[in-house]
Amino acid sequence: xxxxxxxxLLELSGIHKSFGAVQALADVRFDVSPGExxxxxxxxxxxxSTLVKVIAGIHPIDSGTIRWAGNEVRINAPTxxxxxxxxxxxxxxxxxxxxxxxxxxxxGREATGRWGPLVVMDEVSMERRAIATLRRLAVKIPSVRTPxxxxxxxQRQSVAVARSVLWDNKVVLLDEPTAALGVAQTREVLxxxxxxxxxxxxVVLISHNLGDVFEVADRITVLRLGRYVxxxxxxxxxxxxxxxxxxxxxxxxxxSDDQSVAADVTK
Amino acid sequence: xxxxxxxxxxxxxEPGLGGVFAGYRRRIASGDLGQMPVVLGIIAIWAIFAVAxxxxxxxxxxxxxxxxQMAAIGTIAVGVVFVLLLGEIDLTVGIVSGLAASxxxxxxxxxxxxxxxxxxxxxxxxxxxxxxxxxxxxxxxxPSFVVTLAGLIGWQGALLFVLGDTGTINMxxxxxxxxxxxxFQGVAAWIIAALFVLYVAxxxxxxxxxxxxxxxxxxxxxxxxxxxxxxxxLSAATVLVLGGDRGLPLSLVFLLGLVLIMDYVVSRTxxxxxxxxxxxxxxxxxxxxxxxxxxRVVVFVLASLFAAWGGMLAASRLLxxxxxxxxxxxxxxxxxxxxxxxxxxxxxxxxxxxxxxxILVIQSISNGMDLLSFPSPVKLMVTGAVLLAAVTIDALARxxxxxxGR
Numbered sequence: 001x002x003x004x005x006x007x008x009l010l011e012l013s014g015i016h017k018s019f020g021a022v023q024a025l026a027d028v029r030f031d032v033s034p035g036e037x038x039x040x041x042x043x044x045x046x047x048x049s050t051l052v053k054v055i056a057g058i059h060p061i062d063s064g065t066i067r068w069a070g071n072e073v074r075i076n077a078p079t080x081x082x083x084x085x086x087x088x089x090x091x092x093x094x095x096x097x098x099x100x101x102x103x104x105x106x107x108g109r110e111a112t113g114r115w116g117p118l119v120v121m122d123e124v125s126m127e128r129r130a131i132a133t134l135r136r137l138a139v140k141i142p143s144v145r146t147p148x149x150x151x152x153x154x155q156r157q158s159v160a161v162a163r164s165v166l167w168d169n170k171v172v173l174l175d176e177p178t179a180a181l182g183v184a185q186t187r188e189v190l191x192x193x194x195x196x197x198x199x200x201x202x203v204v205l206i207s208h209n210l211g212d213v214f215e216v217a218d219r220i221t222v223l224r225l226g227r228y229v230x231x232x233x234x235x236x237x238x239x240x241x242x243x244x245x246x247x248x249x250x251x252x253x254x255x256s257d258d259q260s261v262a263a264d265v266t267k
Numbered sequence: 268x269x270x271x272x273x274x275x276x277x278x279x280x281e282p283g284l285g286g287v288f289a290g291y292r293r294r295i296a297s298g299d300l301g302q303m304p305v306v307l308g309i310i311a312i313w314a315i316f317a318v319a320x321x322x323x324x325x326x327x328x329x330x331x332x333x334x335x336q337m338a339a340i341g342t343i344a345v346g347v348v349f350v351l352l353l354g355e356i357d358l359t360v361g362i363v364s365g366l367a368a369s370x371x372x373x374x375x376x377x378x379x380x381x382x383x384x385x386x387x388x389x390x391x392x393x394x395x396x397x398x399x400x401x402x403x404x405x406x407x408x409x410p411s412f413v414v415t416l417a418g419l420i421g422w423q424g425a426l427l428f429v430l431g432d433t434g435t436i437n438m439x440x441x442x443x444x445x446x447x448x449x450x451f452q453g454v455a456a457w458i459i460a461a462l463f464v465l466y467v468a469x470x471x472x473x474x475x476x477x478x479x480x481x482x483x484x485x486x487x488x489x490x491x492x493x494x495x496x497x498x499x500x501l502s503a504a505t506v507l508v509l510g511g512d513r514g515l516p517l518s519l520v521f522l523l524g525l526v527l528i529m530d531y532v533v534s535r536t537x538x539x540x541x542x543x544x545x546x547x548x549x550x551x552x553x554x555x556x557x558x559x560x561x562x563r564v565v566v567f568v569l570a571s572l573f574a575a576w577g578g579m580l581a582a583s584r585l586l587x588x589x590x591x592x593x594x595x596x597x598x599x600x601x602x603x604x605x606x607x608x609x610x611x612x613x614x615x616x617x618x619x620x621x622x623x624x625x626i627l628v629i630q631s632i633s634n635g636m637d638l639l640s641f642p643s644p645v646k647l648m649v650t651g652a653v654l655l656a657a658v659t660i661d662a663l664a665r666x667x668x669x670x671x672g673r
Binding site: 092093094095096097098099103107108109110112115118119120121124125127128131 | 477478480481482483535536537540543544546547548550551552554555556557614615616
């Protein structure tokens, strides 16, 4: 894939974010392009979740630059992120167990039609679109009218991801999508991630599981103690090496202005 | 129009009657009993009382009484279903029914306002009380149980205050008395029954046709027609039997009309979907942009509004309000009806029809035991046991659902 010349879809640089005395992110950068999966890894407390929430608009940044397709933008609220086309799938998925797959996919954005003088939900068009989207993503569920509570963990994750792309979102943030899943279900979700990439979505994958990361990520960004360590091509970095960067055993000692690692290893 | 081919993974029922029965059997085997236990329960209850009362239970005069008894608390139960769908509770529906009826009675008989205006004021009292509940629950994040427990006590005081020294007020206004005292006989009753059947048929046929034209699997035409025939038979039987006495009560028509409209709102509109979403996962609803607090306020307003309306139907039937109006069995029977009908106390599950089905069970038992002159202690214990049995069946079915991985 030709990565070299294009402008990233979403690009963050020099990001600082503090909570009181705690500096959660210090001079962090990150970028992701269409048709690319970038994994965000790091030990606990590395700042992965904070960075995701910055992108999702939950934590506005203190300083730094966010660019969308090259243009500087501000993401101060979740609605800003949504308006740009950034969708986040959190670990808790935020699905309503009692509602069926169609209802969850369209939650809060139901298609409506008129029935005489009344405005009612257009279940037919929603169901058609749900089936088309799930089929496109090859999500396997018994029926789109199955309530979420009757689905497996992997299926639920798939529904949550499908919801994030149903609305033509360009960037999809996946927060630990395989954390609670078994082997087969993990495979389902990783296949789904690959399909998102094939469809041209920019996918950000946050994961503890380096096996998953090496399986689907094109590039891997490492954070450590709220600082940027480097971004690595999957082919050019080994498991041991990555763990070394994550734990601080090798690599830069989290000097925020040290860009050598990234520059050396990425391209 | 593109047609989606049938996907074997999407385990929908096979077309035709065989597929419907297979699907039904599959759902029952996996613990999704639907309304089956409660329907069987109603049949059993009716059979037992019919035999035990020597046929008196099924006599037109008694079934008209049963219909009248159902209308008031059934109306209150509709509001309770709304609140339960949210996963909340409203302990004031009984006392609000009494308070609204008292206000209506006072402005009608003491202030001399015309009946329709008095009833409108009573409904306004319901709306106002619901707004207060909803505001308190959402603004201060206090559990609805606590807010409405305070309301239960406070509105009781308001009721006594409104009635003042009089104690009992007898209703003489033609309009108010007519709410529960009007019956449809002959052609009028048949037209109402026909409209009801027509509605069931139209929604079934139109819904099926729309799904088919959208290339989606739909239920077999035969199933729609069987449902229409069953509904038509039940409607005709109702009109015939009730016609043997005073006729089809207006208040029962009110209840069924309310249920049809609210069922439509809950199952077809975005507002209804929001209620289920908030009841299922309020956090998810919030993140989806649903105005969770506003939905809660509206639902508490509906609960108090329907309680007020039910209270006035009761006042109309009993031709009076007094200091104990609404503080008797109304609250507990309305909640029991909603739960027996299948509305979950944990939110997000159940339909508006739960109110009608549940009140039919509760009121049939109460009515039957009255016919057999059971003493009060026995009646209360039996009603309690039925409620317990209903929720136990539901709990066991839910466990079955979990163990089959659905």
